[in-house]
Amino acid sequence: MIENEKHPLNFIETIINEDIKEGKNAGRVHTRFPPEPNGYLHIGHAKSIILNYGLAKKYSGKFNLRFDDTNPTKEEQEYVDSIMEDVKWLGADWEDRLFFASDYFDQLYEWAEKIILAGNAFVDDQSAEIISEQRGTPTKPGIESPFRNRTPEENLDLFRRMKAGEFQNGERVLRAKVDMASPNMHMRDPVMYRILHAHHHRTGDKWCVYPMYDWAHGESDYLEGITHSVCTLEFEVHRPLYDWFVNQIQETDYRPRQIEFARLNLSYTVMSKRKLLELVKERYVNGWDDPRMPTISGLRRRGYTSESLKLFADKVGVAKRNNVIDVALLEHSIREDLNQKATRAMAVLDPVKLIIANYPDGLVEEMETENNPEDKDAGTRNLPFSKEIYIEKNDFMIDPPRKFFRLGPGREVRLKGAYIIKCEDYKLNSETGEIETIYCTYDPDSRSGMEGSKRKVKGTLHWVSAQHAIDAEVRLFDRLFISESPEDGEDYKTNINPGSLKILENCKLEPSLKTVSPGDKFQFQRLGYFCVDLDSTAEKLVFNRTVPLRDSWAKMRGK
RNA sequence: UGCCCGAUGGUGUAAUUGGCAACACGUCUGAUUUUGGUUCAGAAGAGUUCAGGUUCGAGCCCUGGUCGGGCAACCA
Numbered sequence: 001m002i003e004n005e006k007h008p009l010n011f012i013e014t015i016i017n018e019d020i021k022e023g024k025n026a027g028r029v030h031t032r033f034p035p036e037p038n039g040y041l042h043i044g045h046a047k048s049i050i051l052n053y054g055l056a057k058k059y060s061g062k063f064n065l066r067f068d069d070t071n072p073t074k075e076e077q078e079y080v081d082s083i084m085e086d087v088k089w090l091g092a093d094w095e096d097r098l099f100f101a102s103d104y105f106d107q108l109y110e111w112a113e114k115i116i117l118a119g120n121a122f123v124d125d126q127s128a129e130i131i132s133e134q135r136g137t138p139t140k141p142g143i144e145s146p147f148r149n150r151t152p153e154e155n156l157d158l159f160r161r162m163k164a165g166e167f168q169n170g171e172r173v174l175r176a177k178v179d180m181a182s183p184n185m186h187m188r189d190p191v192m193y194r195i196l197h198a199h200h201h202r203t204g205d206k207w208c209v210y211p212m213y214d215w216a217h218g219e220s221d222y223l224e225g226i227t228h229s230v231c232t233l234e235f236e237v238h239r240p241l242y243d244w245f246v247n248q249i250q251e252t253d254y255r256p257r258q259i260e261f262a263r264l265n266l267s268y269t270v271m272s273k274r275k276l277l278e279l280v281k282e283r284y285v286n287g288w289d290d291p292r293m294p295t296i297s298g299l300r301r302r303g304y305t306s307e308s309l310k311l312f313a314d315k316v317g318v319a320k321r322n323n324v325i326d327v328a329l330l331e332h333s334i335r336e337d338l339n340q341k342a343t344r345a346m347a348v349l350d351p352v353k354l355i356i357a358n359y360p361d362g363l364v365e366e367m368e369t370e371n372n373p374e375d376k377d378a379g380t381r382n383l384p385f386s387k388e389i390y391i392e393k394n395d396f397m398i399d400p401p402r403k404f405f406r407l408g409p410g411r412e413v414r415l416k417g418a419y420i421i422k423c424e425d426y427k428l429n430s431e432t433g434e435i436e437t438i439y440c441t442y443d444p445d446s447r448s449g450m451e452g453s454k455r456k457v458k459g460t461l462h463w464v465s466a467q468h469a470i471d472a473e474v475r476l477f478d479r480l481f482i483s484e485s486p487e488d489g490e491d492y493k494t495n496i497n498p499g500s501l502k503i504l505e506n507c508k509l510e511p512s513l514k515t516v517s518p519g520d521k522f523q524f525q526r527l528g529y530f531c532v533d534l535d536s537t538a539e540k541l542v543f544n545r546t547v548p549l550r551d552s553w554a555k556m557r558g559k
Numbered sequence: 560u561g562c563c564c565g566a567u568g569g570u571g572u573a574a575u576u577g578g579c580a581a582c583a584c585g586u587c588u589g590a591u592u593u594u595g596g597u598u599c600a601g602a603a604g605a606g607u608u609c610a611g612g613u614u615c616g617a618g619c620c621c622u623g624g625u626c627g628g629g630c631a632a633c634c635a
Contacts, residue, residue: 459595
């Protein structure tokens with residue numbers, strides 16, 4: 001349970017091992033994922049979910065999903081629903097432990113009264129501005145509120161009246177009495193409750209005082225028996241306060257422990273909820289689940305599998321230093337997964353007609369082809385072949401360079417799973433000058449499987465029989481931002497990639513793809529991994545390109 | 560002029576109680592290949608932020624600097 005010989009321990013596992021060794025919390029491990037329902041989850045959250053759930057599994061512990069819903073002005077049911085869907089999709093199973101911080105409002109309130117009675121919290125009548133001024137700055141100590149020394153009785157009375165709704169928003173707050181001179185700003189008599197006459201998505205209008213994060217979070221952990229409360233680095237300075245609050249209410253020697261790790265950053269994208277919200281609201285993308293978004297729902301729609309995200313999280317690791325992960329690592333992870341699983345298919349995205357002059361008119365042959373060379377159990381299917389086919393426009397060049405292993409005048413090429421053909425002639429469009437038709441002959445003895453097919457031929461092309469082809473729209477995505485770190489400049493929006501979405505209307509697919517449904521994943525041979533989009537219907541098929549195949553030819557040409 | 564973190568190839572993460580830096584991605588060769596994919600073989604690339612110290616020996620320990628990040632919502 002402690003060791004995993006495949007991987008060295010990350011620093012959190014090291015801590016957990018020590019805790020277990022020391023017998024802390026009876027050796028239990030219990031983690032949680034605590035999202036605020038004020039936006040959709042992104043791949044950074046995926047890292048956290050996979051980490052927290054993974055720790056629970058590894059140590060035979062438990063994992064909770066808890067919504068941190070202490071601010072009714074920002075939170076919505078829509079987000080709760082999407083978050084649950086995403087966490088579930090990632091395979092993190094909270095079993096019967098779905099919680100909300102709002103479940104604990106009564107308990108929290110009761111504890112707050114106790115802390116008041118103990119003389120460790122007081123009601124402050126001052127405005128937010130004044131309180132903020134008195135707090136000082138990181139280099140200058142704060143000064144104490146004039147209301148700091150009210151009697152517990154007066155504080156209790158005031159707090160009860162706050163709860164009863166006698167005051168307006170902002171009129172009073174409950175503050176913990178810690179230390180206004182602390183070098184840690186968070187210890188300078190932090191606010192525990194503020195007055196918010198707002199409708200809460202779960203508790204309705206029952207409350208008009210709402211707990212602040214620092215007060216609610218650690219106590220929620222405590223109530224749930226969380227042992228290791230994993231969060232991101234920016235909460236590091238909150239830890240003393242986390243511990244202070246737990247100290248106020250602690251009854252046994254059980255203690256939750258906050259551990260901070262570095263959040264995930266990805267090159268060529270933004271990760272803050274605020275910015276993602278902006279992209280959605282200002283229509284730079286088509287919603288939270290736009291396949292270009294780094295959201296979990298966007299990645300899912302794009303064709304990413306949850307397994308690929310786990311592979312990714314594994315490669316990324318867990319540490320405390322700030323990082324920027326190359327998107328290439330994400331792309332590698334999905335290729336790694338899909339290469340094993342995706343059914344291969346023939347699809348021509350930018351078609352040009354090719355006529356095989358010596359192939360019998362009207363003949364249709366069924367070409368048996370394997371569904372996945374990486375998986376023998378995937379079986380085979382038949383592809384119809386005929387005199388007129390489509391190939392990819394960029395698989396033909398009139399005057400090809402030496403290293404171009406594709407079709408050109410006088411050149412021979414293999415049609416994957418079918419015959420070897422030779423280009424005899426071509427015709428250009430009289431107006432545009434673009435290639436319009438390619439004329440070839442085929443070698444009847446070169447059908448796949450025949451002796452004649454064993455010849456060495458430079459290139460192999462994918463193709464689709466013209467008369468059997470079905471039409472589809474294919475959406476190609478590029479990175480949403482031009483810049484590797486779009487948040488560096490003044491305004492990240494100036495770095496938006498105007499060409500991040502390209503829609504191809506006239507794609508030709510092999511007929512077996514007629515009956516696909518949204519979410520189905522394929523490798524379009526020689527092109528990349530594609531999945532059926534949510535917009536796809538039987539009348540109009542729509543595919544998303546998840547990621548292209550590695551392309552050493554494109555790389556050569558780029559140089 | 561405060562407090563808290565962090566610093567290892569281009570990127571990310573490792574390095575048993577201190578024992579001459581490993582893995583992954585990326586890059587570059589070559590082989591195989593009816594996907595210019597996959598697979599396989601190999602290469603380049605850091606001497607661990609700097610300066611001292613302890614030690615037979617330091618990426619790991621100590622001291623001091625430098626650089627980077629975080630902290631001053633009635634947000635989380």
